[in-house]
Amino acid sequence: MNRWTGFYAEDPRVLSAPRSLCSEYAAVEFKKLNCRFILDLGCGVGRDSFYLASEGFNVFSLDSAYTGLVKAQSLVPTDRGVKFRLIHGDALALPFPDACFDGIYCFGLLHEFLPPDCDQAVEQVIKEASRLLRNQGLLVLAVLAGDPTAGLPHVRLFTRKMTNFEDYGLKCMEITKYHDIGCTGSNNYLVWRGLYQKIIK
Numbered sequence: 001m002n003r004w005t006g007f008y009a010e011d012p013r014v015l016s017a018p019r020s021l022c023s024e025y026a027a028v029e030f031k032k033l034n035c036r037f038i039l040d041l042g043c044g045v046g047r048d049s050f051y052l053a054s055e056g057f058n059v060f061s062l063d064s065a066y067t068g069l070v071k072a073q074s075l076v077p078t079d080r081g082v083k084f085r086l087i088h089g090d091a092l093a094l095p096f097p098d099a100c101f102d103g104i105y106c107f108g109l110l111h112e113f114l115p116p117d118c119d120q121a122v123e124q125v126i127k128e129a130s131r132l133l134r135n136q137g138l139l140v141l142a143v144l145a146g147d148p149t150a151g152l153p154h155v156r157l158f159t160r161k162m163t164n165f166e167d168y169g170l171k172c173m174e175i176t177k178y179h180d181i182g183c184t185g186s187n188n189y190l191v192w193r194g195l196y197q198k199i200i201k
């Protein structure tokens, strides 16, 4: 259970939020490397998952907030041929075998982990993401940017340095700070957007 469990049950804004700009970027990058199987980690009500599925990817969408998944289920596009699955699970212990995804998309999850265990939790999610990516697979990540203490107790913002995951076999190919569209539809959602490639040495 996390704070989103309540939001998804009560906040109507999550139902009408447009897809993020990051999802469009991810679709372009995933296509360049012929990625087919994509995990949307912390998918919420699925706004970005649906877009990625409509772009032809085979999308597995996972979240720990059951209320969000119920909303997602009610919003699933009816177009034929859209390949999309919803999974209730925890990003800290992902229910998939090693190297089974070509790409992982993760918008707005990592800043949700709060002190005192946030460093270990972020490390564990990144280890899991790295484990699930095939060699040369891609991670597209977006996380709120700023002073780590400024958003507490709700979120822990990330500095540029905190977006380095080289120790986990994820080489940063590109990192940009910009305003995206958050999952409640706000367009002043300042994020680091990172593109990482899994490199097995």
Ligand SMILES: C[S@@+](CC[C@H](N)C(=O)[O-])C[C@H]1O[C@@H](n2cnc3c(N)ncnc32)[C@H](O)[C@@H]1O
Binding pocket: 002, 004, 005, 020, 041, 042, 043, 044, 045, 046, 047, 048, 062, 063, 064, 065, 068, 089, 090, 091, 092, 106, 107, 108, 109, 112, 182, 183
């Ligand atoms: C800021 S919302 C982003 C939702 C979605 N990516 C979007 O942009 O619409 C963060 C999401 O992370 C999910 N979450 C938080 N902790 C999680 C965990 N341990 N495992 C999986 N999902 C988690 C929340 O339930 C919520 O849906």
